[in-house]
Structures are given as C-alpha cells and as structure tokens.
Amino acid sequence: MxxxxxxxxxxxxxxxxxxxxxxxxxxxxxxxxxxxxxxxxxxxxxxxxxxxxxxxxxxxxxxxxxxxxxxxxxxxxxxxxxxxxxxxxxxxxxxxxxxxxxxxxxxxxxxxxxxxxxxxxxxxxxxxxxxxxxxxxxxxxxxxxxxxxxxxxxxxxxxxxxxxxxxxxxxxxxxxxxxxxxxxxxxxxxxxxxxxxxxxxxxxxxxxxxxxxxxxxxxxSRSPVAVAGAKHLTTHARDYSVPENLAVTSVWNGSAFLTNDIPDNLKARLNKRTPSFAPLAVVSRWSKL
CATH class of the missing domain: 3.90.226.10 (2-enoyl-CoA Hydratase; Chain A, domain 1)
Structure with a gap:
C-alpha cells in the first residue's frame, strides 16, 4: 500500500x-x-x-x-x-x-x-x-x-x-x-x-x-452497492426531513435494485456458500475524462 x-x-x-x-x-x-x-x-x-x-x-x-x-x-x-x-x-x-x-x-x-x-x-x-x-x-x-x-x-x-x-x-x-x-x-x-x-x-x-x-x-463481506447506499442515505437523513429522505431513498433504491448483488447474494445463501461481490468502481470512458 x-x-x-x-x-x-x-x-x-x-x-x-x-x-x-x-x-x-x-x-x-x-x-x-x-x-x-x-x-x-x-x-x-x-x-x-x-x-x-x-x-x-x-x-x-x-x-x-x-x-x-x-x-x-x-x-x-x-x-x-x-x-x-x-x-x-x-x-x-x-x-x-x-x-x-x-x-x-x-x-x-x-x-x-x-x-x-x-x-x-x-x-x-x-x-x-x-x-x-x-x-x-x-x-x-x-x-x-x-x-x-x-x-x-x-x-x-x-x-x-x-x-x-x-x-x-x-x-x-x-x-x-x-x-x-x-x-x-x-x-x-x-x-x-x-x-x-x-x-x-x-x-x-x-x-x-x-x-x-x-x-x-x-x-x-457485504454488498458494496448496499453498503454505499446505506452510508449515503444515513448521512442524508442526518440533515434532512423524513419525507425528503424517503424521496431520495426511493430514487436511490430504484436504481440500486438493478444490481446483480441481490440475486447473487440470495443464490449463495440458498447454496450455503459465502457470497462474492464485484468491486464497486466500474472502469468506463468517464474515468478517462
């Protein structure tokens, strides 16, 4: 490091x-x-x-x-x-x-x-x-x-x-x-x-x-998508009202639910194995700007 x-x-x-x-x-x-x-x-x-x-x-x-x-x-x-x-x-x-x-x-x-x-x-x-x-x-x-x-x-x-x-x-x-x-x-x-x-x-x-x-x-060991979302929404809740936070949460989870981490996690648990999750960061053309 x-x-x-x-x-x-x-x-x-x-x-x-x-x-x-x-x-x-x-x-x-x-x-x-x-x-x-x-x-x-x-x-x-x-x-x-x-x-x-x-x-x-x-x-x-x-x-x-x-x-x-x-x-x-x-x-x-x-x-x-x-x-x-x-x-x-x-x-x-x-x-x-x-x-x-x-x-x-x-x-x-x-x-x-x-x-x-x-x-x-x-x-x-x-x-x-x-x-x-x-x-x-x-x-x-x-x-x-x-x-x-x-x-x-x-x-x-x-x-x-x-x-x-x-x-x-x-x-x-x-x-x-x-x-x-x-x-x-x-x-x-x-x-x-x-x-x-x-x-x-x-x-x-x-x-x-x-x-x-x-x-x-x-x-x-948890899904980095889930943890990052939980961190963002908890921090937001500290400074905003409940209705405002619920609105932000609905938008956030509306996209976060599309992650493969959810079905991968459920499948791993059904098969009694430890789930493995991909890195949070995704290399894309935006990283080169």
Missing part, C-alpha cells in the same frame, strides 16, 4: 478489502498543515482511484496518545495569522476563512467516501481529535481513552466539525455544551453515554484496533 502511505500516514491491507490507516506523526500526532492535507487527500484519492476498499479503520501508531490536536506552532505561524499591517482586518479574515474551509474539508473527507470509515480511538484524544469523529461512520473507544474538547481552553471556539456534528450525532445537547464550554476531560464511558462512540473496548490500542478490524471484515 505504498502508493497511499505518506510521510506520517501508514496504510496497510490486513484483510481483503479492509484498509488500516495509522496516524504516525511523532510524538503525539499533532496536526500541522502538511499532516491534515495528507489526511484529506488519502480518502479522496482512494475514492477517485476506485480502489476496492470496502471498509477502513483509522487508528494511531502511538499507544498513549491518539492525537494531541492541532499543532499550535503551525497555528501561530506567520502564514496563518495575518497582521493588520500586512493585510488589514477584512483581507486577513478572508484568508483565514479560506484556510479554515480547506482544513474543514480535509477532516470531513471520510464522509465523502463510498465505504464506511471506522475510527478506533485510544489514549489521549484532544481538541481536533474529537473533530475527527463526526465525519467517520463508526467510532470505537478503548477504555483508556481520555477525551477533551480543548479549543475554548486555548482561546477559540471549535471550528473543524465538533460544533457542526456533535449536536446532531449525540443525544445530550446540554452535556455537549458543558464539555465544550469547560474543556473538561471526559472518559470513554461518558463518551458512550453521550452517544459519541458506539462501543467501549476494554484495554488500549491493540484491543480497540482488533475489535474495529473485526467489524470492518464483516462490513467488507
């Missing part, structure tokens, strides 16, 4: 159609510009290339810390903070907005993929680490995970996804506000009660990665 690995991101394929992405910027996976750009490009490239991945797990290479969040040295660099003397308030604000939009888009890349992305967190998950959860499909946490929505403690409001996602994907609006305003640490058990993670795995890095990969294997 060298074609997808980069300076601080290691990509492997431990099982057929299952990728494992390890964040590996020593010592604590602090995100500078180069790191978050590489993170976003990885998911976009996998989707654009049509690589036959059907589930992907993201973890950290470091057992004690998943990520320390934004690299504050990078955040305070001269190319980030425009001074009044150089650009003026309005121009500086527009430049900052442009950079922030690019940052948001990079961290949101997992949501744009047709395959599910499982986040397997462990150790310290600080600031930006919480932002990573929303765009992923599933999040498992090791019991040793320590979460902190850190931004207010640094001096700014969370701006990379926490405020956009958490009120929609969790079940306790009051607690989301408390954790954001106070920047107090909270445990994996509290994150599970909040609905931020779907499962707490006893142990640390190795245990949560193992559990996440097992789930990824199950997902990868």
């Amino acid at each position: 060298s074609q997808y690995s980069s300076k601080w991101i290691r990509v492997s394929e431990p099982y057929p159609h299952v990728l494992h992405v390890e964040l590996a910027r020593a010592p604590v996976n602090a995100f500078n510009t180069e790191f978050w750009q590489a993170y976003g490009k990885l998911f976009d490239k996998l989707a654009e290339d049509g690589y036959d991945v059907r589930a992907l797990v993201v973890s950290s290479s470091f057992s004690k810390t998943f990520t320390a969040g934004i690299d504050l040295n990078d955040l305070a660099g001269p190319e980030v903070i425009a001074t009044d003397k150089v650009m003026g308030n309005a121009r500086g604000a527009l430049q900052s907005r442009k950079r922030l939009l690019a940052f948001q888009r990079a961290l949101s890349a997992p949501e744009r993929t047709p395959f599910p992305v499982i986040l397997a967190v462990h150790g310290h998950l600080i600031g930006l680490g919480v932002d990573l959860i929303g765009p992923c499909d599933v999040c498992y946490a090791a019991s040793n995970t320590n979460f902190v929505i850190k931004e207010v403690d640094v001096g700014f409001a969370p701006g990379l996804g926490t405020m956009a996602f958490l009120p929609k994907i969790t079940g306790n609006h009051s607690l989301v506000r408390e954790l954001t305003y106070t920047a107090r640490p909270f445990s994996a058990a509290e994150a599970e009660r909040l609905g931020l993670v779907s499962k707490v795995v006893q142990g640390g890095r190795e245990e949560v990665i193992k559990e996440a990969l097992e789930v990824a294997k199950v997902i990868a």
Whole structure:
C-alpha cells in the first residue's frame, strides 16, 4: 500500500478489502498543515482511484496518545495569522476563512467516501481529535481513552466539525455544551453515554484496533452497492426531513435494485456458500475524462 502511505500516514491491507490507516506523526500526532492535507487527500484519492476498499479503520501508531490536536506552532505561524499591517482586518479574515474551509474539508473527507470509515480511538484524544469523529461512520473507544474538547481552553471556539456534528450525532445537547464550554476531560464511558462512540473496548490500542478490524471484515463481506447506499442515505437523513429522505431513498433504491448483488447474494445463501461481490468502481470512458 505504498502508493497511499505518506510521510506520517501508514496504510496497510490486513484483510481483503479492509484498509488500516495509522496516524504516525511523532510524538503525539499533532496536526500541522502538511499532516491534515495528507489526511484529506488519502480518502479522496482512494475514492477517485476506485480502489476496492470496502471498509477502513483509522487508528494511531502511538499507544498513549491518539492525537494531541492541532499543532499550535503551525497555528501561530506567520502564514496563518495575518497582521493588520500586512493585510488589514477584512483581507486577513478572508484568508483565514479560506484556510479554515480547506482544513474543514480535509477532516470531513471520510464522509465523502463510498465505504464506511471506522475510527478506533485510544489514549489521549484532544481538541481536533474529537473533530475527527463526526465525519467517520463508526467510532470505537478503548477504555483508556481520555477525551477533551480543548479549543475554548486555548482561546477559540471549535471550528473543524465538533460544533457542526456533535449536536446532531449525540443525544445530550446540554452535556455537549458543558464539555465544550469547560474543556473538561471526559472518559470513554461518558463518551458512550453521550452517544459519541458506539462501543467501549476494554484495554488500549491493540484491543480497540482488533475489535474495529473485526467489524470492518464483516462490513467488507457485504454488498458494496448496499453498503454505499446505506452510508449515503444515513448521512442524508442526518440533515434532512423524513419525507425528503424517503424521496431520495426511493430514487436511490430504484436504481440500486438493478444490481446483480441481490440475486447473487440470495443464490449463495440458498447454496450455503459465502457470497462474492464485484468491486464497486466500474472502469468506463468517464474515468478517462
């Protein structure tokens, strides 16, 4: 998987159609510009290339810390903070907005993929680490995970996804506000009660990665047409009304029902064998445009 690995991101394929992405910027996976750009490009490239991945797990290479969040040295660099003397308030604000939009888009890349992305967190998950959860499909946490929505403690409001996602994907609006305003640490058990993670795995890095990969294997064994459709429609349902989602679902499934995966799957089950599905991506003349 060298074609997808980069300076601080290691990509492997431990099982057929299952990728494992390890964040590996020593010592604590602090995100500078180069790191978050590489993170976003990885998911976009996998989707654009049509690589036959059907589930992907993201973890950290470091057992004690998943990520320390934004690299504050990078955040305070001269190319980030425009001074009044150089650009003026309005121009500086527009430049900052442009950079922030690019940052948001990079961290949101997992949501744009047709395959599910499982986040397997462990150790310290600080600031930006919480932002990573929303765009992923599933999040498992090791019991040793320590979460902190850190931004207010640094001096700014969370701006990379926490405020956009958490009120929609969790079940306790009051607690989301408390954790954001106070920047107090909270445990994996509290994150599970909040609905931020779907499962707490006893142990640390190795245990949560193992559990996440097992789930990824199950997902990868399903029809990629069905899984991609389920992902798209679930994401759509988050931001639209029930009638709107039902309308979109009818259009989507109206075409998706034409797949050979359905009769192939039924035939395999009747014959008591494991079904096999073709890759989701189909090479066509459009890929050359």
